[in-house]
Amino acid sequence: MCRSAASEIFSFDVAAAVASDVPGGYRASLSRCPTCSFLFVADPVWLEGSFSSELNRLDVGSVDRSLLVASFVRGLLGRRSRRSSWSVLDVGGGDGLLTRVLRDHGIDCRWTDPYCEPAYYVGPPADGVARFDLAVMGEVALHLTNPIESFREALSRSDRLMFTAVVPPEKVTVDWWYLMPSTGQHVAFYPTTAIAEIARRLGADWCSDGKFFHLLSTTGISRALRRRVEHRELSLLAAELYDVLGLLDRARGRQRSLTTKDQAAVEAAVHDKLKGTDD
Numbered sequence: 001m002c003r004s005a006a007s008e009i010f011s012f013d014v015a016a017a018v019a020s021d022v023p024g025g026y027r028a029s030l031s032r033c034p035t036c037s038f039l040f041v042a043d044p045v046w047l048e049g050s051f052s053s054e055l056n057r058l059d060v061g062s063v064d065r066s067l068l069v070a071s072f073v074r075g076l077l078g079r080r081s082r083r084s085s086w087s088v089l090d091v092g093g094g095d096g097l098l099t100r101v102l103r104d105h106g107i108d109c110r111w112t113d114p115y116c117e118p119a120y121y122v123g124p125p126a127d128g129v130a131r132f133d134l135a136v137m138g139e140v141a142l143h144l145t146n147p148i149e150s151f152r153e154a155l156s157r158s159d160r161l162m163f164t165a166v167v168p169p170e171k172v173t174v175d176w177w178y179l180m181p182s183t184g185q186h187v188a189f190y191p192t193t194a195i196a197e198i199a200r201r202l203g204a205d206w207c208s209d210g211k212f213f214h215l216l217s218t219t220g221i222s223r224a225l226r227r228r229v230e231h232r233e234l235s236l237l238a239a240e241l242y243d244v245l246g247l248l249d250r251a252r253g254r255q256r257s258l259t260t261k262d263q264a265a266v267e268a269a270v271h272d273k274l275k276g277t278d279d
């Protein structure tokens with residue numbers, strides 16, 4: 001990433017099931033950059049094919065994680081997340097669950113992903129918004145083979161990018177849980193020194209909770225925003241408060257979500273399609 005010569009720390013087997021066409025599977029090599037400490041699996045030729053495979057079913061935690069990321073995003077956006085004027089781009093949105101949850105909470109979140117079909121997402125296309133208030137990469141960064149380019153692209157759609165990635169321990173060993181050799185899909189790991197390097201190369205400010213949630217911004221980071229990232233409990237607590245307030249609103253018959261609007265849009269589309277068949 002910073003163009004220093006990286007060296008291998010160790011190699012490990014990627015599950016044979018990923019590479020059903022390759023008997024015995026693949027051998028992955030984990031390398032570390034001596035300068036920025038970025039860790040990566042070099043040349044993961046199996047990666048692209050792995051996303052459409054049945055192996056995604058191994059990701060039991062995906063719903064729990066989507067809900068956690070949705071809460072963090074809502075806490076990060078602050079009180080204004082309770083207005084639908086915020087626009088969020090879900091980059092690499094996968095099955096669209098995060099997008100759906102945010103729209104259900106009234107945030108105009110749009111989905112984009114070159115590899116997946118959004119099972120949960122119904123809504124307007126991402127092209128409809130020129131510039132988003134926030135771009136989000138929920139558990140995407142760990143799949144990237146060219147992080148700088150992917151982050152640059154996300155920041156071309158928004159001044160701010162929030163991404164998640166488990167920060168590796170100082171000494172990564174072959175049994176580190178986040179390597180996930182059962183899927184072979186985790187290929188990039190970001191110590192905070194690597195996040196600092198990404199920010200430097202993109203001319204962005206950054207902050208992090210040092211564990212999982214990270215923010216890049218090309219227009220500076222306010223003190224309040226920094227606090228909500230560095231102390232993630234503040235964002236998550238705020239989201240809990242918004243949940244309670246949202247439930248009270250619903251009990252009083254006030255609906256802030258985009259659910260009904262999206263439902264109407266999908267019904268209109270089906271109606272048009274049927275009408276087209278009749279004609």
Ligand SMILES: [Zn+2]
Nearest residue numbers: 002033035036
């Ligand atoms: Zn480096």
